[in-house]
Amino acid sequence: MADKLKLALAALLVVAGLTGFYALASKPMALRVLAVVGGVAAAALVAWFTAPGRQFVAFARESVAEAKRVVWPTRKEAMQTTGVVFVFVVLMALFIFVVDASLGAILRMLMERGS
Structure with a gap:
């Protein structure tokens, strides 16, 4: 139950930040953006101390560790690979054009024959 209350408080903090953005309509944009960023930051801090928040942080850490283990291709x-993809796309575009033009010609021929 405590986690649900903390998540509700986090949602209210985000809403408060957004409300601050519109309530400060006559103030400089930097102050208005700071209200939103502050509300989201406070919400993140509150959400961090919930069970789902801790699970998310653990997931994010594991994701970063997994990304470090990936073997990235050389330049x-x-x-x-990019060249192969471009060539394939051009060939498929030509194939689709030929099929479309052929079917259009066949359809025109059938339409002329029928009239």
Whole structure:
């Protein structure tokens, strides 16, 4: 129950930040944005101390660790793969154009024959 109350408080803090943005309509934009950022930051701080918040932080840490283990392609490999993708896209576009033009010609021929 405590987690639900903390999450509700976090939602209220976000709403308070957004309300501050519109309530400070006559103030400088930096102050208005600061109200939103402050509300979201306070909400994140409150949400951090809930069970779902701790699970999210653990998930984020594991995601960062997993991303560090990924073997990224070299620049040369990335450029070659990109080239292959572009060539494939051009070939598929040409294929679809030929099929479309052929079907259009066949349809026109059938329409002329029928009239």
